[in-house]
Amino acid sequence: MTVTEVREKKESSNRLTFPSKAFAAQSPTSGLGPFTVPRRTPRAQDVQIEVLYCGVCHSDLHLVRNEWNAFMPTVYPCVPGHEIVGRVVKAGSAVKKFKEGDIAAVGCMVDSCRKCPSCIAGEEQYCENEMILTYNSDDKVLGGVTYGGYSESIVVDEAFVLRIPNGLDPAGAAPLLCAGITTYSPLRHWNVGKGQKVGIVGLGGLGHMGLKFAKAFGAHVALFTTSPHKATDAFRLGADEVIVSTDNSAMQKHAGSFDFILDTVSADHDLNAYLQLLKLNGTMTLVGAPPNPSAVASFSLIVKRRQLAGSSIGGIRETQEMLDFCAEKGISADIELIGIQQLNEAYERLLKSDVKYRFVIDMKSLR
Ligand SMILES: NC(=O)c1ccc[n+]([C@@H]2O[C@H](COP(=O)([O-])OP(=O)(O)OC[C@H]3O[C@@H](n4cnc5c(N)ncnc54)[C@H](OP(=O)(O)O)[C@@H]3O)[C@@H](O)[C@H]2O)c1
Ligand SMILES: [Zn+2]
Ligand SMILES: [Zn+2]
16 A cells, blocks of 8 residues: 555545435345445535435346346445435535535436546546446445435535536436436437437336437437337327337338437347347447346348447536436426335336336435
C-alpha cells in the first residue's frame, strides 16, 4: 500500500456515518427483509437524499438471486435499487446544482474514474477503470460494498445526481433512471427515427419505455411479446403493431424487414428468431441480460450483413437529457406503486412477466 492509500484507508475508517433503514437480501434464497446500512455524513461535494420512490428493476432480481454470478457475483447482504427519486435534505458546502428541498434522482452509478476517455466523453457507464454501481460495487469512501435505493436515504457525489425537471411526477420518473435511460440511449445511438421499422422485444419495465421513446422519435414501432393479452396496452403505449413471438407464421411475415430491434428480455430465449427479421445492414441491440449465454447461428448474421450489439444504461449527461426530454414530451413510466413489505411478492410477479409496467416502492412504507 502506498502512503496515500494508507491515509485514505484511515480516513475512510474514521469517516462519520449515520444509520439508514433499508431492505436487504441476505442470500440468494432469503428474499428481502429489514436491514440497516451506514451512510456517510456528506462531504463537501455530497448530496444527502431522503429517498421518496425507488423502482424495482429486473436487474435487482437477477442480483438478489445471484443469477449473474459468472459476470458480477453478488455481495451479501445486498440492498438493491437504482431508480431513485428523493428530496435533498443536505447539500455539502461545495455543492452547486442542488439545495435543500430540491427533488433529485440517482440512477445505476454513483461514481467513476472521471479521467478516462469514456468518462471525459460523458459515457461513465463505459469507464475504462472502474465505474461504481449504486449497489454491489466497492464503496471507495466507506469501504465495503455500496448499498442501493431500497433505503430511506442515500449520500452521493453531486456529479452523479440528476435533476428532476418540474412537471415530472416523482414516482413515475423513478423508472426513467434505469429503464428509461437504458432504452433511450441505444435508440439515440443507432439514430432510430422517422422512416424506420423498429422492434421492441418484451413488454416489461424496459420494453414499455422503449415503445414510448421509439414512438416519440417517429419510428414505426412493433412490439414482440410472449403475452398476447398485453396487446391493448402495447397500442396505448405507442406500438403500431403487436407480434406474438411464439406464433411462427406471424414472425415469418416480417422476415428481413426491420431496421433495428431492441431486445429487453430478461430470460433465456432464441436470438436467431429475431435476427432473421432484420433487413440488410439491420442491427439488433441487446439490453436484456438473461443469466445464460445465447447461441447465435453465423448465418443469422452473414446473409444480410446484420449486426448484433449490446448497450449499457447511459451516461450522466445523456440521462439528464432524457429526463428533460421526458418532461418536455410528457413521458413517464406506467407504474404500480407498492409498499416495501410487498417486495417479495412483487419479485414473484416480475418473474411471471406480471407487472404494469414497473413496480415502484413508496418509501414512506419504510419510515
Ligand atoms: N443493459 C442494461 O444496461 C440493462 C439495464 C437495466 C436492465 N437490464 C436487463 O434488462 C432485462 C429486462 O429488465 P426489465 O426490468 O424490463 O424486466 P421485466 O420488467 O421483467 O421485463 C422483461 C420482459 O421480458 C419478457 N420475457 C420474460 N420472460 C421471457 C421469456 N422466457 N421469453 C421471452 N420473453 C420473456 C416479458 O415480456 P412479454 O410478456 O411482453 O413477453 C417481460 O415482461 C433484465 O435482464 C435486466 O437485467 C439491462
Ligand atoms: Zn436497472
Ligand atoms: Zn473512467
